[in-house]
Amino acid sequence: MTTEPAVRVRGLTKSYGDRPVLHGLSFDVRAGETVAVLGPNGAGKSTTVEILEGHRRRTGGEVAVLGVDPARADRAWRARVGVVLQSSGGDGSSTVREIVRSTALAYPAPRDADEVIAAVGLTAQAGQRLRSLSGGQRRRVDVALGIVGRPEVLFLDEPTTGFDPEARRAFWGVVRSLSDTGTSIVLTTHYLDEAAQLSDRVVVVAAGRVVAEGTPDTLGGSEARTPHVRWTGPDGRAHDVTTAEPAALVARLVADGGEPAALEVVRPTLEDVYLGLVAEPEPVDAADAAAAPAPGTAGAAGTAGTARIVTEEAR
Amino acid sequence: MTVLTLGLDRARTEVRTFFRAGDTVLFTFAFPVIMLLVFSTAFSELPDFGEAPDGSVVNAATYYLPGMIASGVLLIGVQSLAVDIAGERADGTMKRLASTPLPVASWFLGKIGQVLVTGALQLVLLLAVAALAFGVDLPTDPGTWARFAGIWLLGLATTSLLGVALSRLPRSGRSATAVIVPITVVLQFVSGVYLPFSQLPGWLQSVASAFPLRWLAQGARSVFLPPEFAAAEPSGSWDLPSVVLWLGVWLVVGLGVTLVTFRWIRQDD
Helix, strand or coil: CCCCCCEEEEEEEEEECCEEEEEEEEEEECCCCEEEEECCCCCCHHHHHHHHCCCCCCCEEEEEECCECHHHCCHHHHCCEEEECCCCCCCCCCEHHHHHHHHHCCCCCCCCHHHHHHHCCCHHHCCCEHHHCCHHHHHHHHHHHHHCCCCCEEEEECCCCCCCHHHHHHHHHHHHHHHHCCCEEEEECCCHHHHHHHCCEEEEEECCEEEEEECCCCCCHHHHHCCEEEEECCCCCEEEEECCCHHHHHHHHHHHHCCCEEEEEECCCHHHHHHHHHCCCCCCCHHHHHHCCCCCCHHHHCCHHHHHHHHHHHC | CCHHHHHHHHHHHHHHHHHHCHHHHHHHHCHHHHHHHHHHHHCCCCCCCCECCCCCECCHHHHHHHHHHHHHHHHHHHHHHHHHHHHHHHHCHHHHHHCCCCCHHHHHHHHHHHHHHHHHHHHHHHHHHHHHHHCCCCCCCHHHHHHHHHHHHHHHHHHHHHHHHHCCCCCCCCCHHHHHHHHHHHHHHHCCCCCCHHHCCHHHHHHHCCCHHHHHHHHHHHHHCCHHHHHHCCCCCCCHHHHHHHHHHHHHHHHHHHHHHCCCCCCCC
8 A cells, every 4th residue: 555645736826828727726635535626617626637637737836646747647657547528529439348448458457348337337238339328328438438447546527417316326336336446536526415425525626726625524614514593583584593502592592482483403514515615705794693683602603604694595 | 558459449440430420431431432423424425535545435434533533532531530630639539538548659540540441442442333333444554553552642641641730720620521621622623633634724723733632633644544645734744753742742741730730638728
């Protein structure tokens, strides 16, 4: 076992002309780890991944994938790195088996083509042309092509865009089994549940910077994970209070005025945390924050994020 | 796996892909054969394409065969390669292949293999249709065939390199056909493929002479037409040194542009 990280990024910068898009990204992917890179469109995810794949030049900083600078990629390095692009092209006239076999030839120690086809669940379609497959099946072919060379690091760029929920779950199974065999995986996705399901760690990129990093359960810190209590007051006003003691707050509400309308106690999901992280900071609406009742210390826990939610819900 | 073995596998894949694309087969591979059938049939009532010294008549099929062979080389080299490569660059195929350890030399070998196999099959088809359907007398002298093989291979190498070079011209995969096809169509009309070269105005002959197809067609005529027909060429002879020179110049141009502009992995922006 090596202690060298699969991917090491330090102070990565990239400018297109004089327009900077990456402002000094740093993160690691440890050997055998699955890391999801999340961020809104235009945040710099794709640029980052393309630099890691050796498809794009960086402007500055240090990048190493399996200890090698991707800008100096050679055949030996390509043989250890699997890439599943957003679109893998072709006119779809090849059959699944033809394209997997042909791709395998370029690698020094490939997996057996039929085994790989079975691993992505396409044995029944092995003799079919790609153009006759569904979108989800074609995407699984792309993954088969990315893993047939037995890569140590696999880049998956938005692998399940356009999948139906069933196909997405089947696909997750494929990725998990790869991870189980020790493959390091870098995943970019727009689906937060996908990141939560598959990744050991999440790196959130916004406006060309890493804004947060952590396991899906701890991302954003305990503050961002504090439960919300929401209800509608007798005056018809929506309330949203963040508190570490939701039960105590609810008990107090009931004691004060009986059963509150539309009561909810919500623990923020990864998606809520993510949206809070990538949102542009907005001014706190003081009127709304003050309007929330302040039983004990709970009201004081309102953060900028909470205030924003209150504002939106009150509209 | 060596560069050569991988190149052979790429060639197999390229040829298979080529023949599974019905539109390419019709408009690139079979088109010269279709045009030969059209011209040979349409002008079959006109016996005045000339007479060989032994008194045998040069019919329309004999007259058009060299032009269609030259036109086929242009379509297989320039048209199909430029459109294919532009499409593969646009749709992600090339990026996917460049993400694997496939050497770029093997990729090129695959393209060369595709051009050679499809070009040879097209040539055999043209010769067979001419000889069997229209009674064209093909040369019997091995020396003539050797000369033809040289001209044909030089022409194929030149047009293929120009095809790779021109693949950078279309700005998207979808516009590739629209950008490339007019170039090959115009060249075919001004280079003595569809219209007899000697009947074009002098200035148009001069313009066409700056491009390779005119010379390729002239080289092919030197093989399949009786020697007396050389008198109809602008210089009054087959002028094979000029044929080789002009094809060679365009080969170097195509090679130069390819070396400067071809990117296996695009890291440019």
